[in-house]
Amino acid sequence: MSKALLLIGFVILICILLNRLLEKIPVPSLLIFISLGMLFGENGILHIPFNDYAAVNTICSVSLIFIMFYGGFGTNLQAARPVLAPAAVLSTLGVAATAGITALCARWALGLSWAECFLIGSVISSTDAASVFSILRGEKLALRYHTDSLLEVESGSNDPMSYMLTMIAITLLKSQPISLPLLLAQQLSIGILSGLLAGFLAVRLMRQPFLDSQHSQTVLLLSIMLLAYAVPSVLNGNGYLSVYLCGIYIGNSSLPQKKYFVHFFDVLTHVSQVLIFFLLGFLVTPVELPAVIVPAFVLTLLLTLLARPFVCLVLLAPFRAKAGQIALVSWAGLRGAASIVFSIAAVLSGVQTAYNLYNLVFCIVLLSISIQGTLLPFAAKKLSMIDSAADVRRTFTDYQEDSDIHFSKIHLTPQQSWCGQALSELKLPSGLLIAMILRDRQMIVPTGSTVLEPGDLLVLAARSFEDREHLALREVVVQRGHRFSHCALSEIPRLGTSRVILLKRGMETVIPTGSTVILPGDILVLAQSEKPEPPR
Numbered sequence: 001m002s003k004a005l006l007l008i009g010f011v012i013l014i015c016i017l018l019n020r021l022l023e024k025i026p027v028p029s030l031l032i033f034i035s036l037g038m039l040f041g042e043n044g045i046l047h048i049p050f051n052d053y054a055a056v057n058t059i060c061s062v063s064l065i066f067i068m069f070y071g072g073f074g075t076n077l078q079a080a081r082p083v084l085a086p087a088a089v090l091s092t093l094g095v096a097a098t099a100g101i102t103a104l105c106a107r108w109a110l111g112l113s114w115a116e117c118f119l120i121g122s123v124i125s126s127t128d129a130a131s132v133f134s135i136l137r138g139e140k141l142a143l144r145y146h147t148d149s150l151l152e153v154e155s156g157s158n159d160p161m162s163y164m165l166t167m168i169a170i171t172l173l174k175s176q177p178i179s180l181p182l183l184l185a186q187q188l189s190i191g192i193l194s195g196l197l198a199g200f201l202a203v204r205l206m207r208q209p210f211l212d213s214q215h216s217q218t219v220l221l222l223s224i225m226l227l228a229y230a231v232p233s234v235l236n237g238n239g240y241l242s243v244y245l246c247g248i249y250i251g252n253s254s255l256p257q258k259k260y261f262v263h264f265f266d267v268l269t270h271v272s273q274v275l276i277f278f279l280l281g282f283l284v285t286p287v288e289l290p291a292v293i294v295p296a297f298v299l300t301l302l303l304t305l306l307a308r309p310f311v312c313l314v315l316l317a318p319f320r321a322k323a324g325q326i327a328l329v330s331w332a333g334l335r336g337a338a339s340i341v342f343s344i345a346a347v348l349s350g351v352q353t354a355y356n357l358y359n360l361v362f363c364i365v366l367l368s369i370s371i372q373g374t375l376l377p378f379a380a381k382k383l384s385m386i387d388s389a390a391d392v393r394r395t396f397t398d399y400q401e402d403s404d405i406h407f408s409k410i411h412l413t414p415q416q417s418w419c420g421q422a423l424s425e426l427k428l429p430s431g432l433l434i435a436m437i438l439r440d441r442q443m444i445v446p447t448g449s450t451v452l453e454p455g456d457l458l459v460l461a462a463r464s465f466e467d468r469e470h471l472a473l474r475e476v477v478v479q480r481g482h483r484f485s486h487c488a489l490s491e492i493p494r495l496g497t498s499r500v501i502l503l504k505r506g507m508e509t510v511i512p513t514g515s516t517v518i519l520p521g522d523i524l525v526l527a528q529s530e531k532p533e534p535p536r
Contacts, residue, residue, distance in 0.1 A: 007048075011036060011278050012271065030134055030277045030336070031369050037281020048282075053358075056279050057344045063272035064159070064341055068240050069225045070269040071129045071156030072247025074262070083150035086319045090150075090329075091158035094311050098333075099125035099165050101307040102299065109298050116353050119169035123343050123361055124303065126162035127155040128336020130273045131369055135334075139377045144387045145325050151332050159338045160191065160241035166342045173351040190237025192245060198228035199249025206255060218264055221250070276337045284362050292355050296363035303364075304372060308333040324383040331379045335361075335368040407435070407461055414454040424448035435461040473501075473527055480520040490514035498526045 014036065042049045080087065102121035106112055112120075132155040135141065136148055143151075164187050171178045202224040206217050228246035233239035255261070309330040316326050343361040346353075380386050412419055418426060423434060423446055437444040438457040444450065452458070478484050484492055489500060489512050502525035503510040503518070510516065518524070 007040065008275065008278075011040070012274060030131055030273065031366070031373065033274050033277035034281035034366065034369075037278040038284060038286055039281075041282045041284065041286070043286040050282055051285075053283070053344050053348055056283050057341065057348055059279060060276045060337065060341045060344070063276045064240070064338060065225065065229045065243055066265070066269050066272045067130055067276075067337075068156070068159060068244045069228070069247040070265045071133075071152075072244040072249075073251035073265060075153055075156060075248055075251060077248065077252050080146075080149045080153050083146045083153060086316055086321065087150050087153035087157065089315050090154045090312070092161055094154070094315050095125045095158045095161040096165065097311045097315070098303070098307050099162070101310065102303055105302040105307060106299060109302065110295050110354075112354055115169065115172045119166065119173060119346060119351070119353070119357070120299070120360070122162060122165035122169045123346065123357070124299070124335050124339045124364055125165060126158040126335075126338055127151075127333045128338055128365075129155040129159070130276070131155075131334040131336040131373055132332060134273070135373055135376050141377060141380055142387045143328070143380060143385050145322060145385075147325050147328060147385060150325075151329065154329075155334075157244055160238045160244065162338065163240050163342060164238055166346065170346055170349045170351055173353075174349070186236055187238040188241070190232045190235050191239070191241035194232035194235075194237055195228055195242035195245030196249055198224050198231070198242065199246040199253075202246070202250050203253045203255065214260055218261065221261060221265075224250075273337070276341070280337065280340050280362065284359065288356065288359055289363055292360045292363055295355060296360050297367060299360075300364050300367040300371075303335075304331075304333070304368070324385050328380055328383050328385050331372060332376055334372050334376075335365045337365075339365055406463065407459055410458045410460060412452060412454055412456045412458065416454075418452050419454050420451065422449055422451050431462055433461045435459050473525060476524040476526060478518055478520055478522045478524065482520070484518045484524070485520050487518055488514065489516045489518065492518075498528045500524050501527050 038044055040046050040048055077084070099118065099121035102124065103114070103117040106117040106120050107114060110117075129152075132151050136143075136151065142148060164184070168178065168180065168183065202221060205211060205220060211217055211220060225243060225246065229239040229243040231237075232242040251258075309327075312326050312330040312333075316329065321329075339361050340358070343357050347358050428434070434446055436459040437446050437450065437452075438459070439453065439455070476484075492500075500512055503512045503516065504523040504525070505519065505521070
């Protein structure tokens with residue numbers, strides 16, 4: 001356990017340190033994590049033997065729960081409404097059709113049994129949410145005709161169908177009796193009912209006064225998320241469908257401080273993605289891959305250029321989708337972590353296949369991410385599908401429902417120029433509002449004719465500052481003995497690209513000048529830019 005934690009912690013540290021570098025490499029970052037896993041594995045530089053499929057299946061399945069929940073939680077139904085119908089069709093009928101056509105291709109190209117071909121088609125039939133989200137966000141690809149929302153909803157919701165088809169294929173390969181209509185009805189009905197019920201329960205509980213703590217609500221969400229998967233799974237329902245619908249219900253409900261949940265699950269999901277792709281690369285034995293590279297390449301080619309385009313054309317044409325949109329959605333059908341996790345489940349079930357299923361699917365995913373993922377921004381540009389006026393982040397709930405309003409207070413003294421003036425006479429910036437006035441313990445909702453008086457406590461509202469790509473704010477507390485203590489601001493040595501923009505001293509806020517002396521207990525607010533200063 002200690003060695004495992006040491007390895008995982010070390011890898012996550014490497015990924016965080018390389019994060020800025022990875023953003024500049026025109027290759028999906030998830031491909032780097034797979035490569036890191038292979039580098040540490042049996043044929044890598046450390047030669048660590050590892051073939052514990054059960055442990056990887058457990059860890060990756062739990063991580064996939066986090067990813068599925070956050071995929072639902074971050075889906076804004078209002079933003080996705082124009083593409084909700086085609087996305088639902090692609091994530092259900094599209095997955096089934098892709099599995100069927102891929103099975104036909106595998107039968108024709110590889111000559112395998114129908115049951116084994118159907119298993120391969122089912123495992124690789126879904127579009128991977130982690131890969132699509134990573135590329136769209138990392139490359140800031142805002143797409144025309146709400147295509148980014150279409151891809152996000154489709155890739156976030158099609159894993160349950162792929163999982164269900166995989167379980168059917170495993171049952172057929174094991175020659176067990178199966179009633180297909182009954183199984184489909186059971187999986188879907190229990191999954192849908194459990195997900196909506198779990199979401200409803202979570203929202204009702206979070207609105208109760210005894211759960212007003214941010215920490216309690218976060219822990220509650222974690223427990224509800226796990227139950228949303230476990231309960232239907234125990235009842236032979238579709239756990240992934242349940243947890244996805246639970247996330248949608250909670251994410252689109254009115255909840256206080258929702259942005260904090262978004263930030264928490266965003267970090268949790270990112271770590272889950274890193275962990276999944278590293279472990280999948282760590283589990284594979286590279287010297288065994290040449291045995292399956294040719295069939296993997298053939299299946300990737302047929303899936304990318306035949307099965308996925310045909311399915312997208314047939315299913316999106318009735319919605320009057322543009323030719324460029326259909327072509328881009330076809331190309332963006334990336335395979336990913338879910339496919340490999342489902343292949344591990346098939347391996348653990350004991351089914352016999354002509355090719356090592358895990359290695360075969362691993363190579364297909366590797367080819368898909370490296371070729372389709374790398375060329376996705378290029379394809380979007382060539383198809384004239386990039387919307388430069390839009391923001392891809394606005395397809396997510398946290399950017400739609402959080403106004404990021406920050407409240408500040410100002411106590412008016414007789415010496416201040418605002419005293420005796422009506423609000424309409426003040427030259428306030430358009431983004432700054434006086435929301436409330438406290439006067440003699442009375443609350444006043446101001447209007448333009450409200451006259452300010454000495455002693456008034458003004459509550460001002462404005463949008464809070466968010467860290468930008470190359471600019472962030474941070475605080476430095478000056479303790480006794482600090483090197484800045486009792487120094488004038490002009491005497492402080494250069495802080496690189498940082499500038500002191502504000503000084504907080506007790507209840508007082510000071511805009512400093514070069515002669516301002518810094519005292520112990522002061523809090524310096526620094527604006528830190530990551531861009532190098534221009535030469536003087």
